[in-house]
Amino acid sequence: MFEEGAIFNELLLERLNYFIYVILLLIGLYAMISKNNLIKKLIGMSIFQTAIILFFVSLGVKEGATVPIYKAEHDPHGHAVSHDANDTEVDAGVVHSPQALKQGQVAQYANPLPHVLMLTAIVVGVATLGLALALTQRIFQGYGTVEEDELLVKLEREDARKSVSPLKAKVSTPKKTKTTKAKGSASHKKSVKPNPKASKTTSKRTSSPKKKS
Amino acid sequence: MKKIALIPVVAIGLLLLYAAQDFPEWGDPASPASSSPVSSHFISKTGVDTEVPNMVTAVLADYRGFDTMFETVVVFIAGLAVLAILKNSRRGRGTRKDHEVDAEPDLIVTNTVRLIVPVIQIFAFYVLAHGHVSPGGGFQGGVAMGASFILIALAWDLDVALVRFPLSRCVVVAGLGIVIYGGIGLISMFFGGEFLDYAELEKVLPVSREMARYYAMLGVEVGVGFTVTAIMFALYANLSTEGRLKGGL
Numbered sequence: 366m367f368e369e370g371a372i373f374n375e376l377l378l379e380r381l382n383y384f385i386y387v388i389l390l391l392i393g394l395y396a397m398i399s400k401n402n403l404i405k406k407l408i409g410m411s412i413f414q415t416a417i418i419l420f421f422v423s424l425g426v427k428e429g430a431t432v433p434i435y436k437a438e439h440d441p442h443g444h445a446v447s448h449d450a451n452d453t454e455v456d457a458g459v460v461h462s463p464q465a466l467k468q469g470q471v472a473q474y475a476n477p478l479p480h481v482l483m484l485t486a487i488v489v490g491v492a493t494l495g496l497a498l499a500l501t502q503r504i505f506q507g508y509g510t511v512e513e514d515e516l517l518v519k520l521e522r523e524d525a526r527k528s529v530s531p532l533k534a535k536v537s538t539p540k541k542t543k544t545t546k547a548k549g550s551a552s553h554k555k556s557v558k559p560n561p562k563a564s565k566t567t568s569k570r571t572s573s574p575k576k577k578s
Numbered sequence: 579m580k581k582i583a584l585i586p587v588v589a590i591g592l593l594l595l596y597a598a599q600d601f602p603e604w605g606d607p608a609s610p611a612s613s614s615p616v617s618s619h620f621i622s623k624t625g626v627d628t629e630v631p632n633m634v635t636a637v638l639a640d641y642r643g644f645d646t647m648f649e650t651v652v653v654f655i656a657g658l659a660v661l662a663i664l665k666n667s668r669r670g671r672g673t674r675k676d677h678e679v680d681a682e683p684d685l686i687v688t689n690t691v692r693l694i695v696p697v698i699q700i701f702a703f704y705v706l707a708h709g710h711v712s713p714g715g716g717f718q719g720g721v722a723m724g725a726s727f728i729l730i731a732l733a734w735d736l737d738v739a740l741v742r743f744p745l746s747r748c749v750v751v752a753g754l755g756i757v758i759y760g761g762i763g764l765i766s767m768f769f770g771g772e773f774l775d776y777a778e779l780e781k782v783l784p785v786s787r788e789m790a791r792y793y794a795m796l797g798v799e800v801g802v803g804f805t806v807t808a809i810m811f812a813l814y815a816n817l818s819t820e821g822r823l824k825g826g827l
Contacts, residue, residue: 398587
């Protein structure tokens with residue numbers, strides 16, 4: 366197991382599919398962690414997702430098996446059974462009531478489950494990717510950038526400008542917090558240029574780390 | 579930052595490669611995934627329980643119908659969320675983007691699309707309806723159908739596509755798909771079965787229990803196709819124009 370050749374055989378010949386999926390997954394993970402651009406992070410997320418899909422689909426491969434659709438001679442409800450009487454495997458179909466496939470016949474079909482799971486995962490992945498792109502567009506509209514470090518600087522600056530102080534607001538009575546809040550929003554309306562969506566920025570900020578992880 | 583990022587990446591990579599040694603070999607018929615009682619049950623019993631030869635469709639729409647229903651709901655909610663996020667972001671409404679030009683739609687492109695789009699749509703219906711006996715189904719057919727509308731938007735203009743499939747109708751169609759799916763489940767519940775237990779529909783359909791499941795699966799796939807079609811197009815329409823729904827790419 367610890368010889369050079371053995372590991373090479375293990376990884377590159379017999380288990381090449383796992384090797385490829387690990388490489389793809391690492392590319393995606395690295396992009397998600399290290400890239401500054403949100404779009405590049407999303408590309409990394411997509412590659413990561415592709416790696417998982419590849420992993421599942423490659424698990425569904427079965428040697429000597431065909432796609433999980435009944436051949437005509439195996440279909441318990443099929444009409445083709447009676448037609449090819451000269452076929453060797455007719456005995457399974459002669460019975461009138463539908464019969465389940467035998468063990469040997471089951472081995473001729475690939476596992477349908479990975480395909481089912483990945484089929485839905487791909488479409489749902491597209492939809493969630495669309496959602497992520499929409500969020501990114503909104504961030505770009507609000508801040509004029511999709512670079513993470515620039516975003517952080519802008520957010521901090523905004524916090525510094527806005528925070529009359531969150532601590533004071535907590536200590537004071539509820540009535541007072543209301544007034545400070547109103548004041549904050551009013552002062553914000555006056556400064557039109559920086560950002561018209563003061564209340565939305567907070568929600569955006571809470572949602573953006575989720576996307577990064 | 580980039581150097582630090584390499585550390586967890588390499589660590590996870592080594593861990594996964596180490597774990598990969600214990601995984602089954604490529605195409606091993608005795609692998610846990612292939613030899614599990616669940617998958618062999620699906621393979622051996624699908625033809626008995628239903629009249630659908632395509633096991634993937636049967637597992638998707640029948641055995642795991644509950645899962646698929648909420649996958650569809652996820653697609654629907656994601657589409658609605660995109661609409662909600664981009665809806666009121668009309669900041670640059672009057673301003674033109676650099677990539678927007680006044681050029682007329684290209685003659686060759688539009689005429690080719692004119693020829694292709696009906697074929698794509700018929701193919702989408704084929705994929706959807708023929709998914710019981712060949713690879714296909716609601717998700718695939720829905721994506722192909724949505725692609726035909728996207729192609730129209732690419733060849734002419736988003737407005738031309740939106741005349742044919744307005745965004746308000748998108749939302750209605752997408753919701754209708756889920757209503758169809760859930761409705762079939764509820765109807766089968768009212769006839770004495772459990773939720774999404776299609777076999778009970780034999781009481782209203784003049785067919786056997788197995789055939790009732792066949793038709794109910796077809797209905798469910800149509801519902802999925804509706805939702806996916808509408809959401810795919812709504813995603814494109816909103817993302818390509820930043821929610822302005824004007825001009826487009």
